[in-house]
Amino acid sequence: MKTIISKIDINNMDKEELKKQAKLLNEGKTVIFPTETVYGLGANALDEDAVKKIYEAKGRPSDNPLIVHIYEKNEIYDLAKDISEKAETVMNKFWPGPITIILNKKEIIPYKTSGGLNTVAIRIPSHPIARKIIKYAGVPIAAPSANISGRPSPTKADHVYEEMNGRVNGIVLGGDSNFGLESTVLDMTSEVPMILRPGSITKEDLEEVIGEVTIDPSLEKKEDNKKARAPGMKYTHYSPDADVYIVSGAIENVANKINELVSVNLEKGLKTGVMCLEKNKHKYKGEVVSLGNNLDEVGRNLFDILREMDKKNVDIVYSEEFPSQGIGRAIMNRLLKSAGYKIIHT
């Protein structure tokens, strides 16, 4: 497939170029574009044939529902029903932004988009390019992360170009994602809302405005999320080619353990990558890559660095563990999945 590529400068957006890509979406074709979370692979959410192309391009299992991206809040009343006051509060407070809410769907949403469910996931992105594309397309856009299913989500233009050129009708290259982790997914169909996927809008942020929020209990276990309520959370995810392990414990023990393992691996002829906070970089041997100075930076860089590990051709990656609260909860969720839940305790 010939992919039409548009390079867009976020500070000086070429409207004609964006309109060209939006027209593809309006015609039932697939277009990748940047959002503030990760790059999304979009198609008309109301057109089953268009949505089918998303699943094909990603190799995504068809029971894994898509997030519908809209331009303005009032569009939601055409797509979803039984919208509670708490849902209104969340939308008013956090949209446009990196939170997706699950509501009962109206008939207009095809089951292909909702993965066969009677609910629908909806979000308004804040990224200026995403906003323009959705506005010009004039239809709600289903847009999962623009990676081949199972791979780390793309957070930079290079990632999508390398992985998806030739698999979709259009790609809008528009710099790096601001957050680098997918949106928080919040189920608002029950009295007490439940986080189905942690993201950069945290449980703590939500509780400040709507009171009690629970977290899907299967996500809190450091093991396989087979019982997760968001269908997508059941699948293997975010996997680089290398085998990833999380090393847990006091920092000096972690450093000793990782360095010991790096030496053992070297004797076996295996190349080892290490992912850590910038301040700990000097403690390690091997191909050491900093994930950043703080948790916000770790969130932004994680998927990029998992991809970088593949480029370095490492066989095994060890990562430091991060505290499971605030944004750390989303980071650990992604890291555990990329590690296939393998933790080395020191």
Ligand code: AMP
């Ligand atoms: P992605 O589009 O790749 O960012 O993934 C979207 C996530 O939202 C997946 O984990 C989906 O399973 C989840 N999701 C989407 N729609 C629903 C829904 N109606 N109910 C529960 N989870 C959903």
Ligand code: MG
């Ligand atoms: Mg995804």
